[in-house]
Amino acid sequence: MPMVPLLICDDSNMVRKQLLRALPSGWGVSVTMAANGMQALEAIRQGLGHVVLLDLTMPEMDGYQVLAAIRAQGLSAKVIVISGDVQAEAVRRVLELGALAFLKKPTDPQALHKVLLDQGLLDPSQQTVAVSRAVAEPVTSFQDAFRETINVAMGRAAALLARVLGVFVQLPLPNVSFLEVGELHMALADAQGNAQLTAVCQGYIGGGIAGEALLLFHGSEIADMAQLMQRNSADYSDMEMLLDLSTILIGACLSGIAEQIDVVFSQGHPQVLGMQAGIDELIRVNQTRWKKTLAVEISYSLEGHNIHFDLLLLFTEDSVERLSRKLAYLMS
CATH class of the missing domain: 3.40.1550.10 (CheC-like)
Incomplete structure (x- = not known):
């Protein structure tokens, strides 16, 4: 089964590391990291973001702008927003812009697992197969x-x-x-x-x-x-x-x-x-x-x-x- 291109986009090294560790162990994914929305869009254009875990508050280009650009440019990406901005209006806006789901920070691995299953992004039959991910964990200061x-x-x-x-x-x-x-x-x-x-x-x-x-x-x-x-x-x-x-x-x-x-x-x-x-x-x-x-x-x-x-x-x-x-x- 081919690897799923997964993009983790957050300006925080710590969050990128947390999300990498929160991924289901049996999910066959190839992981790419982005520190802002500009990097994320470029990765999606290159086919590296079939599934995207996206922050909202970032430098250069925020998550709202990324979602709007994905829609405007007709890019293929299934986006789950993971943010510390838990205002009800923030949740409403990202779903309106095309996000599949919203999760609050800090991320609960079980909540992420459930969303992936609910959205059909994770095959339950693959959950027992460990997959190595050739991406270095970011260093957190x-x-x-x-x-x-x-x-x-x-x-x-x-x-x-x-x-x-x-x-x-x-x-x-x-x-x-x-x-x-x-x-x-x-x-x-x-x-x-x-x-x-x-x-x-x-x-x-x-x-x-x-x-x-x-x-x-x-x-x-x-x-x-x-x-x-x-x-x-x-x-x-x-x-x-x-x-x-x-x-x-x-x-x-x-x-x-x-x-x-x-x-x-x-x-x-x-x-x-x-x-x-x-x-x-x-x-x-x-x-x-x-x-x-x-x-x-x-x-x-x-x-x-x-x-x-x-x-x-x-x-x-x-x-x-x-x-x-x-x-x-x-x-x-």
Whole structure:
């Protein structure tokens, strides 16, 4: 029986490795890897993607664009989308664009197996025959593993926000970097110096992992956000609305991270910087812990609205070793 050309397309080395390991052991496939949509389309044109496992949020060309191009160019590919963006609207859109099924990250091998069987892509009679796959497993770094952990967490937070606000949340690629305290100070000072920005800060700690979450809003967009939050009382101020929104978004994102690394975070009370505290004070209190900071930046935007806001997660230097231990099983 000829091998089935299978294409795994995801910008994360860790996810490509996970999906390779999640494939049914008896499935006769020849595997090709792609790190973005442009590479995926080229592989499909070359006949290397009869079946495609496709991510949505990728650089250069995302999964939605790949699905649209497959349809527009009349390419033959049976696509299963595997994504951290679990918004109901995201699922609806990919199925409308021709995907056979949608699976959430991190991928459950049994769920993948069932979809392959249900879609007639896997022959049950072949499941006991082991097939070697001549493709090297990608090497996973700490930043790659942590970025994918964040990707899943921010997708869950976006799904909650989408339900609360009744909108579609456009997800970016999360940015994960290490910042020296001077670089962090400059970045936060720039934010403080921008009169158009309002920042909400909330501390968190759990399992020896600690940090501060900052949610940055543009002042001109607060009224639009209040309307989406269905504020119908004059007693419900802009600041109260921002605190409520921050609690939803920061809490959901931290919960998504905690679930994946098996910790429980305790969260402090959110504070509006500039009112209850300033960024300078935040830096002064934390500067001994923030000699080197693991910084995560997620820039959310709401489709159909001129609303953008940034979520910064600033993990203390001491937290990195514990995070590395928690993520070691993903990198191995």
